[in-house]
Amino acid sequence: MTDPLAGLILCGFPGLDADSDDVRARADLGVGGWIVFGRNVESPAQVGQLLRDLGALSPTPPLLALDQEGGRVARLRAPLTVWPPMGVVGATDDPGLAESVGRALASEIRAVGFNLDFAPCVDVNSHAENPVIGDRAFGSDSGTVRRLAIPFLRGLHSTGMAGSAKHFPGHGHVDVDSHYGLPVCHLSREELEPHLAPFRDAVAAGVATVMTAHVVYPAVDAENPATMSSAWIDGVLRGELGFAGVVLTDDLEMGAIVNEGGIGAACVRAVRAGVDGLLICHRLDRMEEAVTALRAEADRDPAFAARCAESLGRLRHLAITHRPDPVPLGELSDHIGAHGALAAELAGPQGAAADPTAFAPQA
Numbered sequence: 001m002t003d004p005l006a007g008l009i010l011c012g013f014p015g016l017d018a019d020s021d022d023v024r025a026r027a028d029l030g031v032g033g034w035i036v037f038g039r040n041v042e043s044p045a046q047v048g049q050l051l052r053d054l055g056a057l058s059p060t061p062p063l064l065a066l067d068q069e070g071g072r073v074a075r076l077r078a079p080l081t082v083w084p085p086m087g088v089v090g091a092t093d094d095p096g097l098a099e100s101v102g103r104a105l106a107s108e109i110r111a112v113g114f115n116l117d118f119a120p121c122v123d124v125n126s127h128a129e130n131p132v133i134g135d136r137a138f139g140s141d142s143g144t145v146r147r148l149a150i151p152f153l154r155g156l157h158s159t160g161m162a163g164s165a166k167h168f169p170g171h172g173h174v175d176v177d178s179h180y181g182l183p184v185c186h187l188s189r190e191e192l193e194p195h196l197a198p199f200r201d202a203v204a205a206g207v208a209t210v211m212t213a214h215v216v217y218p219a220v221d222a223e224n225p226a227t228m229s230s231a232w233i234d235g236v237l238r239g240e241l242g243f244a245g246v247v248l249t250d251d252l253e254m255g256a257i258v259n260e261g262g263i264g265a266a267c268v269r270a271v272r273a274g275v276d277g278l279l280i281c282h283r284l285d286r287m288e289e290a291v292t293a294l295r296a297e298a299d300r301d302p303a304f305a306a307r308c309a310e311s312l313g314r315l316r317h318l319a320i321t322h323r324p325d326p327v328p329l330g331e332l333s334d335h336i337g338a339h340g341a342l343a344a345e346l347a348g349p350q351g352a353a354a355d356p357t358a359f360a361p362q363a
Contacts, residue, residue, distance in 0.1 A: 052113060064113060070084060111332060127175060154205060169226055180215065180257055181259065
């Protein structure tokens with residue numbers, strides 16, 4: 001049964017098309033958005049049709065999202081342009097080039113039919129043993145990230161695509177991968193400022209969404225990861241940085257969350273902290289658990305119900321403001337793969353960085 005609070009969920013799903021029990025069950029639940037992973041991709045035309053069909057299942061405009069950063073985090077590969085990791089872009093120290101890359105990357109995925117890209121990664125990769133950020137970052141110092149990531153974001157937004165600055169307040173100074181466990185960042189509040197600075201710039205540049213990190217930062221909140229921390233979200237992101245857009249969680253099925261307790265309770269805590277969109281990327285039963293928990297809390301607490309309504313409004317506004325604008329499927333080949341020369345120029349002597357097989361499987 002459809003519940004309006006399911007509109008807070010952006011969901012993953014199995015399969016290559018929307019004509020399946022798995023997809024219909026999520027649509028019947030009332031999810032507010034769909035996230036495409038490598039498991040959903042066969043060809044550009046197939047993905048384009050899939051997005052059209054997913055849109056048709058929703059009574060209101062949905063968010064149609066993916067992670068397309070470049071390098072090892074790219075759900076769509078050739079025949080779209082294959083981009084090197086953003087660390088390569090950062091190494092050019094050329095803001096104009098970074099803006100061109102953002103515009104080119106976004107123009108191709110927008111042609112397919114997406115309206116939300118979980119990019120750019122504005123983390124500062126300051127820890128040599130960081131297992132998850134690495135060359136996804138534009139650099140290992142705050143200045144490089146600020147100089148290159150923000151122009152990339154401007155280029156991405158110039159196409160009409162919604163972008164996402166991630167992972168707030170910075171996932172770059174940890175030695176645990178939040179996919180598998182809960183990292184703790186022991187930097188002082190003063191030492192965290194260089195990590196916050198790219199988010200501050202992204203907010204000033206009008207970033208559409210900010211994605212939170214499943215990381216504990218004891219200098220600000222010793223009890224809660226940023227995803228569930230009102231001190232970080234309402235206090236720093238909205239209060240200090242002035243962000244008025246959509247706050248998204250990272251995938252709530254990561255080990256940092258599910259190993260620490262039930263996903264329903266995690267969703268309630270995240271929304272209370274100021275999150276708008278809840279990413280649940282795999283299992284239907286966890287989506288159902290989340291909706292059950294959100295509904296029970298909303299029925300119990302009018303203030304929480306109002307908090308949910310506020311988030312639903314932000315998500316709807318985002319989807320309406322950034323409506324998909326796909327090209328006709330028969331013309332799609334004319335709009336993708338057109339930026340290979342730019343990607344090759346970026347890779348230069350590090351050309352192997354642009355190899356679409358040279359990174360982890362994209363589940």
